[in-house]
Amino acid sequence: MxxxxxxxxxxxxxxxxxxxxxxxxxxxxxxxxxxxxxxxxxxxxxxxxxxxxxxxxxxxxxxxxxxxxxxxxxxxxxxxxxxxxxxxxxxxxxxxxxxxxxxxxGNTWPSMPDSTGASASGPGSAGHKPIALVGGGIGIAPLLFLSKTMDSADFRFFAGFRSRPYGLESLPNQNLTVATEDGSAGYRGRIPDFFNPAEYRAVYACGPVPMLRRIAEDCAKAAVPCFISLEERMACGVGACLGCTVRTKQGNRRCCADGPIFPAEEVLFDD
Ligand SMILES: Cc1cc2nc3c(=O)[nH]c(=O)nc-3n(C[C@H](O)[C@H](O)[C@H](O)COP(=O)(O)OP(=O)(O)OC[C@H]3O[C@@H](n4cnc5c(N)ncnc54)[C@H](O)[C@@H]3O)c2cc1C
Ligand code: FES
Structure with missing residues (x-):
């Protein structure tokens, strides 16, 4: 552009x-x-x-x-x-x-009450399913900000990298699962290979499109709500230029003004 x-x-x-x-x-x-x-x-x-x-x-x-x-x-x-x-x-x-x-x-991660009514940013809910935060590479950033507003009992953080991980210091070890494609830290492979959405009451994800697509498909199969933050190229950032179109089941949306966070089930991924 x-x-x-x-x-x-x-x-x-x-x-x-x-x-x-x-x-x-x-x-x-x-x-x-x-x-x-x-x-x-x-x-x-x-x-x-x-x-x-x-x-x-x-x-x-x-x-x-x-x-x-x-x-x-x-x-x-x-x-x-x-x-x-x-x-x-x-x-x-x-x-x-x-x-x-x-x-x-842009918009914000939604609040996902559990069966007790506790929200993602509310008090912990031991005994209830936590929320999975799934970040690929630089996509960890908006999820790290969210994690700082949540009770540590209410989330698990999955972070995938090509090689050496970075930026994860603020996360308690017990909340964190790391995967690297070259096996230099954590599990060898990609997060979707060993991530089971059924263990969570919702999944929030940000990262490369192939990862988001896999997470979205796995969540749909498990009937778990999934929200993804998309990183389209942008020009104005405020909805004026239509330079950041996202194709959805409801028609075209602007990533900057209608997103960047969308329900995964609505997004039409390009083949
Ligand atoms: C809502 C949103 C949040 C983002 N958050 C972050 C963040 O926290 N940290 C961060 O480092 N980056 C983030 N990005 C991506 C970042 O905006 C791009 O990497 C940056 O605009 C590239 O500009 P450039 O001038 O460096 O590269 P360009 O010269 O414009 O492009 C260099 C390379 O990057 C690719 N590229 C450009 N824009 C994007 C994009 N949006 N997504 C993927 N590839 C792209 C190009 O295709 C090209 O290969 C975000 C993007 C969006 C839309
Ligand atoms: S960047 Fe201009 S409409 Fe989104």
Missing amino acids: AETAHCSHDRAFLPGTIIANPVIYEAKGEGAVSVLQVSWDGPESKPGQFFMLRMVRSGVVLGRPISVLDHQKGILSFLVAERGIGSRELVQGRPGETIELAGPL
């Missing part, structure tokens, strides 16, 4: 200052991953939401959509993976530099 300026005026970009941006993962042939922390005076963010981000000194016109990893005491955190020019600039941002942010944007 060409980067035209007309999309970016639809939502004001506000300045923030980078406080820290440590690189937490680097591997030959893959981009680096950093935890970008920015001072932010704007509205509170909720788990599942994202911001459009760009450096002030940027060579790109459009912001890049990045999920909120955490938001506490006026500090927004993001887990950023270097893919192309926009994300590389974000990973390379230095403390003291100005960054432009538009957000928070």
Whole structure:
């Protein structure tokens, strides 16, 4: 998609200052991953939401959509993976530099009461099925934010990586299952290979499309509610350009304004 300026005026970009941006993962042939922390005076963010981000000194016109990893005491955190020019600039941002942010944007993970009425963000529900949070690679970010708002008895976190895991320090060990494709940590293989949705009252997932598709199919077979966060390419981020269309059983939806979280059963995955 060409980067035209007309999309970016639809939502004001506000300045923030980078406080820290440590690189937490680097591997030959893959981009680096950093935890970008920015001072932010704007509205509170909720788990599942994202911001459009760009450096002030940027060579790109459009912001890049990045999920909120955490938001506490006026500090927004993001887990950023270097893919192309926009994300590389974000990973390379230095403390003291100005960054432009538009957000928070998009919807949030739904609340899933259990049979006692306790919700995903409510008190624990020992004896009742927990919720499974399933993240692939950088897709762990919006689920980590959600996990910080949940009682540890109410969720299990499944994280899949190509190789070495990163970003999982905030999770209690007993809540975490890790898989790596090269077997360098946790189970060897992919999360859907040893994930049984029937053990959970709902499944929330974010990551590569093939993983989401498998999780969605397995949840449908087990009749377990499943919600997936989609990472379509975006331009305006606010529903104006139709550049982020998601095909659903109800027709086309905009990932930025109607999502990024959708009930998995409604999404039509492209073949
Ligand atoms: C709602 C949402 C939340 C996201 N959250 C995060 C996050 O927390 N952390 C993070 O690092 N990234 C996240 N992404 C993905 C991130 O926005 C893209 O990696 C980024 O926009 C790529 O821009 P670029 O200029 O670096 O790369 P480009 O030069 O535009 O592209 C470089 C490569 O990345 C691919 N690419 C571009 N956009 C996407 C995309 N949306 N999904 C998959 N591949 C893409 C291109 O096909 C190309 O191969 C999110 C995307 C969405 C829509
Ligand atoms: S990015 Fe413009 S409508 Fe979604």
